[in-house]
Amino acid sequence: MRGRRFDITALPGFSAIAIGVFVVLYAPIVTIVVYSFNASNSVAVWGGFSFRWYEIAWENTQVQDATIRSLVVAVSAALISTTLATMAALGTTRRGRFKGQTFIYVMINQPLMVPEIVTAVALLIFFATIKVATGYQGLGYLILAHSAFCIPFAYLPIRARLEGMDLTLEIAAADLYATPWQTFRRVTLPLMAPGVAAGAMLAFVISLDDVIITEFVKSAGQDTLPTYMLGQLRRAVTPEVNAISTALLVLTVMLLTAFFLLTRRRD
């Protein structure tokens, strides 16, 4: 018997709406993936299967530069933001509740609330001042900006992991003669490690994908992969962008699958 419980799947048109949503979500992505293997020069006409555009993208020095730059920025930002987020998560969860806790949460998660374009403009002006004062034009600005907005993405999974951990565990370790450092090394760190890895991956993906802040902060000749693609699309649409997009998609899906596996509760 169905009973009186509300069942959304029993409503008329449920399946039609569901299918419609999935088509809108996935059709463009499927198109981009399929057309990345197009042999023809056109983005709209199918000219047979080929890895041609992957080869062209692979040999394009601009793509190579942008890819390396993207990886350098994303890895650095992931490392920095995860380190800071880990310390923040330890400070906000391992000593019980304290005054101003909610305020601290809001402060840490600022990048999730402030519109990205606002942050981008603010950083542009802020960094411009520093550039004039110091003359430094390097990649440091991008790494710093990415590290900042990646913090909440690294922080949230780490905090979730730590909140699920009994505070008594560290007390038990101290009771069993472990020094504070040994307690951290032997108990806290191994138990929080999956959360830290998940946070780092999420931060990496978010940094890799960023356009708006990068576009505003980068100096001349500092294109990352997403800003390079945007620049290409402004001139002429070539199937090369499809190939790069597909490669990026595969990498991101792999990382997010790993993220999901790490954050899933085992017991």
Place this chain on the structure above:
Amino acid sequence: MSPSAIEIVDAAKVYGYGASAARALGGVSLGIRTGEFFTLLGPSGCGKTTLLRLIAGFEMPTEGTIHIGGKDMTAVPPNKRPVNTVFQSYALFPHLTARENIAFGLQMLGRPRDEVASEVEKMIALVKLEEMADRRPGQLSGGQQQRVALARALAPAPQVLLLDEPLSALDLKLRKEMQLELKRLQTETGITFVFVTHDQEEALTMSDRIGVMSGGRLLQVGAPREIYNRPVDRFVADFIGETNFIPAEARGDLVRVAGVDLSLPGAGNGPVTLAARPEQVRIGSNGPLPATLTRTVYFGTDTHCHMTLSDGTEIVARLQSPPSGDIGLRDGQGVRIDFAPGALQILEGA
């Protein structure tokens, strides 16, 4: 044999500051003897767990001192105290196997590898966990986790083992088993046990001595028989087992209850409250105290008889049920009450 494993003098603990300050423990002094099974008994919020945490070093006392094994440990951090704790939640390390959990303390003490291994095997045998030693806590039942927690705390051979309501999460049958098990482990290892519980039966069956606590104070310390038969006040009498409280007038060696004089040597003078355990109350045809039976409740082995005295005081007698199951008394019937010798106690401060 040193006389005192733990010596606590005027220990007080206040949480918070100013107007929101809460006094969890108000000046407790207590000596716990080496090798004894000592139980801190009281209702939740009475300060027994706070006292345990002060001994373990998880909290610092606001006032007072704590000596362990003759040394002042008042301000020593928990990792430098020769005590180990079995936690109510067990607090087993979920990423380590049972064997690794048990080895943890010895490893932290920097013992050589082969010594750790042989000690751990001894502990595993002691708590009978041979088949489960390589499992993680998540793969063990509640009772098995309990044994791992015990073995982990016993492995470093502490001077004192602290147990914070360790049996409260177990079902009744397992709890009874573990009570015997704990007592056996204590006897075999000779380690001083300080056991915290709110279960009076658990306290009576396991302890060498019991400290009854309420409202952050230690009300009475004594052997189980002493606590049960000579409670110092109404709270202790009421918390440990069931008790009849009878208002009376003391006059020399007599007490007057509902207009009847009963003999009680050294009763003193003035109004007092008497305490009598239900199993010490007898019902017969020639007892001195007349009463009316209001209700009988059958409990299987016992039958409880509720009676009212002429002044309205209610008294309960616990009689052993006869083979027929019927004690032969009817509600509303007049009966005469007698007390077993020494059953009547005068309570202080009542």
